[in-house]
Amino acid sequence: MKLRTKLILAQSPLAVALALVGVVSGTVTTRLGEQTGHILADNYRSVLAAQRTKESLERIDSHALLVLAGHQAELGAGRYRTELDNELRAQEKNITESGEANATARLTSSWTTYKEVLDRFEAAPSVAERDQIYRRDLGPAFQQVKRGADDLLAINQDAMSRKSEEAQRSAERFKHLVTAAVILAALFGLAASGTLTARLLRPLGVVGAAVRRFGAGDVKARAYLQGPDEIAQLAAEFNAMADHLERYRASSLGDLVRAQQAAQAAIDGLPDPVVILDAEGKVQGVNEAAGSVLRIDADAPAGQQFKDVDIAVQALLDRLRAHVIASRAPYVPAGFEEALRIETMGAERMFLPRATPMYGEAGIVGGAAVVLQDITRLFQFDELKNNLVATVAHEFRTPLTSLRMAIDLCAEQSVGPLTAKQQGLLFAARDDCERLQAIVDDVLNLSRIESGRIDLNKLAVQPADLIDQAIDVHRGSAEQKQVTIHAEISTGCPEVFADPDRLQLVFTNLLSNAIRYSPEGADITMQARANGHSVRFDVSDRGAGIPVEHQAGLFEKFFRVPGSPAGGAGLGLFIARGIVQAHGGEIGVLASAGSGTTFWFTVPAASDG
Numbered sequence: 001m002k003l004r005t006k007l008i009l010a011q012s013p014l015a016v017a018l019a020l021v022g023v024v025s026g027t028v029t030t031r032l033g034e035q036t037g038h039i040l041a042d043n044y045r046s047v048l049a050a051q052r053t054k055e056s057l058e059r060i061d062s063h064a065l066l067v068l069a070g071h072q073a074e075l076g077a078g079r080y081r082t083e084l085d086n087e088l089r090a091q092e093k094n095i096t097e098s099g100e101a102n103a104t105a106r107l108t109s110s111w112t113t114y115k116e117v118l119d120r121f122e123a124a125p126s127v128a129e130r131d132q133i134y135r136r137d138l139g140p141a142f143q144q145v146k147r148g149a150d151d152l153l154a155i156n157q158d159a160m161s162r163k164s165e166e167a168q169r170s171a172e173r174f175k176h177l178v179t180a181a182v183i184l185a186a187l188f189g190l191a192a193s194g195t196l197t198a199r200l201l202r203p204l205g206v207v208g209a210a211v212r213r214f215g216a217g218d219v220k221a222r223a224y225l226q227g228p229d230e231i232a233q234l235a236a237e238f239n240a241m242a243d244h245l246e247r248y249r250a251s252s253l254g255d256l257v258r259a260q261q262a263a264q265a266a267i268d269g270l271p272d273p274v275v276i277l278d279a280e281g282k283v284q285g286v287n288e289a290a291g292s293v294l295r296i297d298a299d300a301p302a303g304q305q306f307k308d309v310d311i312a313v314q315a316l317l318d319r320l321r322a323h324v325i326a327s328r329a330p331y332v333p334a335g336f337e338e339a340l341r342i343e344t345m346g347a348e349r350m351f352l353p354r355a356t357p358m359y360g361e362a363g364i365v366g367g368a369a370v371v372l373q374d375i376t377r378l379f380q381f382d383e384l385k386n387n388l389v390a391t392v393a394h395e396f397r398t399p400l401t402s403l404r405m406a407i408d409l410c411a412e413q414s415v416g417p418l419t420a421k422q423q424g425l426l427f428a429a430r431d432d433c434e435r436l437q438a439i440v441d442d443v444l445n446l447s448r449i450e451s452g453r454i455d456l457n458k459l460a461v462q463p464a465d466l467i468d469q470a471i472d473v474h475r476g477s478a479e480q481k482q483v484t485i486h487a488e489i490s491t492g493c494p495e496v497f498a499d500p501d502r503l504q505l506v507f508t509n510l511l512s513n514a515i516r517y518s519p520e521g522a523d524i525t526m527q528a529r530a531n532g533h534s535v536r537f538d539v540s541d542r543g544a545g546i547p548v549e550h551q552a553g554l555f556e557k558f559f560r561v562p563g564s565p566a567g568g569a570g571l572g573l574f575i576a577r578g579i580v581q582a583h584g585g586e587i588g589v590l591a592s593a594g595s596g597t598t599f600w601f602t603v604p605a606a607s608d609g
């Protein structure tokens, strides 16, 4: 059944009640009407008959009196006699009250008597006789008829007033009856309609409750309704929708949970601490290593998560997060020197930080995943290797020096004459020995720089002295290649605050490269000039230059431009950079292929030192 039909049916008790009230009031009205009709039919006609009887009687009497007074006119009462007869006949047919039949009979007989006397009166030959008849018979007969009519009138008037009162009482009763009927019908109608409507709307409540439960998160909530109406259809639609959503939720949630567990298991499996931070620096997640090594409590409320964490670790995490968010790019450490030392479980360990941005839905960096790579073992190996290399290099030095002295003595023929061939071989051996010595020196300096052990004996030095000394050292090799070295010191160039021996190493490296890569007979310029709070030194040659793509790696360890002549280990520029940086200066290169190379570096001026 359709909802509309049901709604109409639910209202039907009210309609029935209304009809009932209608029927009751209809009946009551009819009954009241009937009562009034009865009064009219029963009594009004009799009253009319009595009155007309009296009226006609009066007329007849008046005529009789006129005749008596000598008016010899035709009595002319025939019309009234007929009327009276008619009225009496009508009255005889309308006897409704008790005593009315008797009264009517009495009236009829007295009228019959009157008519006989009247006939005699009319027939009397003389006035005297008429007068006598009138006085003796007609007058009393007249009174008799009149009384009879009055009796009839009284009976009917009494009946009328009695019936009228009765009708009034009935009307009063009917009023109560109708009122009671209206109240009962209204109560019954409302109660029945209310019950039916409530029953009708109960399914809506079932649907509503299911929707509410579903909305509150109970994905199993369904509305179970049978039937073909619209509410049952609505329930069926809702159930279908809930099934879909439940399936969708089960699948997407399940996938999400599995993905999250897999991701957590993966990062928990990593031996290196992993910390996931949001854009505000709040910890979103950590792996087990981060919990145990860094002592980060990801489950603690914001502000408590770093309670037990080292200040340096906090600062590092903040720095990496800020870097990743600002640059929208991963953070990659430049080298071992960025390693962070962390005391954990009584041992000191080294961690190299890396960070990767985590993108939100809108492509905005919403946080950073920081990995602290445990490089303790690597670091130890590196240190071991450095120590080994330093020890070996150190052990090489003394025998190399005596070897070179021995070769020198032999080559200079201080210990005996040599053939030209022998002398040539010894000169070559001396060159190799020198190169070997230079490499051993480089290696020793390298290990010093790498271990951060460069002790500087700084003092105020004139840049001109430094340059002159460097030129002096390389005069021999420059002359050998017919290269001229020019020194240009700008006026007002301040003294530098530096370790002159270490700076000589920088000059040596740059100048020996310049000589080596200069064409024969070319010029080399060495300049010094004030540069803010420091002094800038330039070493420029007219060599082949360095291709741009190789310039970035020049200062790295063991880097050599491909195709460079043999003889170096690619350590010179690395050592030069280490020494310049130890002084607090900077180093760089200006080179373009084909038009020479200029290496420059800065050293703080003495006034600032």
Ligand code: ADP
Binding pocket: 509, 513, 514, 517, 541, 543, 544, 545, 546, 554, 559, 560, 561, 562, 564, 567, 568, 569, 570, 571, 572, 573, 574, 597
């Ligand atoms: P090496 O001891 O092998 O020369 P360096 O660190 O001193 O190592 O130099 C690294 C590389 O830089 C060299 O192999 C060379 O190719 C290049 N280089 C250095 N100085 C110059 C220069 N003045 N002109 C051209 N190339 C140079």
